[in-house]
Amino acid sequence: MSRRAALGAGGGVVLLAALDAYVIASILIAVVRDLDVPVNRLERITPVLTGFLLGYVAAMPLLGQLSDRFGRRPLLQVCLVVFAAGSVVTAWADGVALLTAGRVVQGAAGGALLPVTMALAGDLWEERRRPLVLGAVGAAQELGIVLGPLYGLAVVWLVDDWRWIFWANVPLTAAAMVAVQLTVPGGRPERERQGVDVVGGLLLALGLGLLVGGLYNPEPEESVLPPWGVPVVAAGAVALVAFVVWEVRTRTRLLDLAGTRRRPLLATLGVSFLSGAALMATLVDVVLVAQTLLNKDSVDATLMLMWFLVALPVGAVLGGVWAWRSGERPPAAVGMAVAAVGYLLIAAWPRDPAGASYGPFPRMDVDLAVTGLGLGLVIAPVSSAVLRLVPAARHGVASAAVVVARMMGMLLGIAALSGWGFYRFHSLTADLRPPLPFLMEKEEFARALANYKAAVQDALRTEYQEIFWITAGLCVLGAFLALFLSGRDNASETSASSPGHLLTR
Structure with a gap:
């Protein structure tokens, strides 16, 4: 089994998630019009923008640690299945709420693909060559910034329907799962396994979720923040401080640097x-x-x-x-x-x-x-x-x-x-x-x-x-x-x- 093939499969799934992170830029107005959101009420579409990013950031560190416990290939496969399910919900959505839910699910699954692939590179390459390999994985993530908006533009230009961007994820995900199954080694990493920082992951997700919820104002006519904004943002800040304190004191850290x-x-x-x-x-x-x-x-x-x-x-x-x-x-x-x-x-x-x-x-x-x-x-x-x-x-x-x-x-x-x-x-x-x-x-x-x-x-x-x-x-x-x-x-x-x-x- 070629480790370059395994890295190629991992880089492919990283790019797939990165494309979906940035594709929304080129289809935003098309989504707004399709969901009958008035142009003067664009604040209603904000959760669609933040939902994917929230899921991506909140899930990335914790699911990366779970791959240490259960193995790289099983985590990649599970995340790809969930990513495809989120894509189906997104493509099927007939309102902002369901569309946001689909994007959150997509983001949570997609966020795990980068750290798991980087961990896979650490498993397969010796220390001397590892930075170069990690750079290649990072390049796949960065490529999504450039190609994401263009990918959305190309699909909409071909079929004139933004939903096909997410329907297309289903066969792409299936192909990625086959590639992962054939190339990525099964089983757990050989080195000693560490614990999973569930508390840290939950505190990070809670803090970010509260901050985003407190900053979102569905009725911005009177003030920048909604009536619940200040206490919710304050609660989010407290949760993030608690996350930092926990990470300093705990033996098993979410981001151990x-x-x-x-x-x-x-x-x-x-x-x-x-x-x-x-x-x-x-x-x-x-x-x-x-x-x-x-x-x-x-x-x-x-x-x-x-x-x-x-x-x-x-x-x-x-x-x-x-x-x-x-x-x-x-x-x-x-x-x-x-x-x-x-x-x-x-x-x-x-x-x-x-x-x-x-x-x-x-x-x-x-x-x-x-x-x-x-x-x-x-x-x-x-x-x-x-x-x-x-x-x-x-x-x-x-x-x-x-x-x-x-x-x-x-x-x-x-x-x-x-x-x-x-x-x-x-x-x-x-x-x-x-x-x-x-x-x-x-x-x-x-x-x-x-x-x-x-x-x-x-x-x-x-x-x-x-x-x-x-x-x-x-x-x-x-x-x-x-x-x-x-x-x-x-x-x-x-x-x-x-x-x-x-x-x-």
Whole structure:
């Protein structure tokens, strides 16, 4: 049995889940229209965005540990079955509630596929070659960022129905299960098995669920948070603090990164978290700008993202080369700073950005390319920095921790930014009333209707502008945190660390 074939099967299932994590960006408005959600009540679709991410982040660490107990192949097969079931529910959904339930199930199953595959790589490859193999698995996850929106666009273009994206998961999952069965070794890992941190997993899921629930406001006309928002968010924060305390004290940890220095580790995870929040804001809000302000259809709106999606992997390659030559701090800090500049440029788009240009180059394309290049520069350095910090035996869990941090940023970022955005839109349009045709002459009604539509467009423009300003601020914070990433000067110190050491300053 070829271990490369096993890695290929594992990488394939990681890519399958990653595609579904990002596919929603290109089909959001199609989903909104199909489910009869009014365009001025887009807050009702927020749970569909956060549901997948919540399941993904909450389940990833715990199910990865369960594979230590029951074996890699059984966990992969169970998760693929559950992923297919969630896909069927998503494709069949006739309302936001059922669609959200399907996405949560998909996310919970998909979230396990990355850590289990990384653990499989640790089982099959010796320590010396393991970082390269883990990088290949991580590349499959990163590829989903680029291909996810394009995959959704391609399916919708071919069959003109977003539901087929999720129906297609059923045969794809069946093929993946066959590949896993034929290539992935059965049985449990040979090394000594550790316990499963069920308490830590439940505390993490509870904390994230409460935060997302507290940030979601179905009626944002009066305030940013719903009436229950403050106590629920506070309860979520308490649960996450309890999770941290538990992880420090318990012997079996959900994300065991012992043997690392605390400050650079937290800085690395912080940069990953903030880059995730910025990434999701781009994937969702740029498409919304295209469809609500520029009146583009789903195809053209996704194509508008193309320059961002192309620049992202280009930046990732450049960031990897730069980090190899000069260490992780410079490309990570510069990348977040460049992304901040990109978001400021996007926030400053004129009333008709499609007609603006920098000489012969369309302004929207250039601004999105700058933003994508900046975020791309960060991808390799944060992955490399966290591997530099931990002993080789923990490279798998460290790589998964970077992804968990980014997905948490995507989850909480889109929840908070959308909550603020929807509140601002409703506050800006609170005094607007659509004109009634039977109360005025035809020409007067036409003028009043045009003024009303222009006021709504101005409110949308202000909402998006403020979201991109906030996102730029997050990137500035990320650039600051990047200055605390590990450097080459401590590589030997890190490699000498014992896996049993506790976190030190």
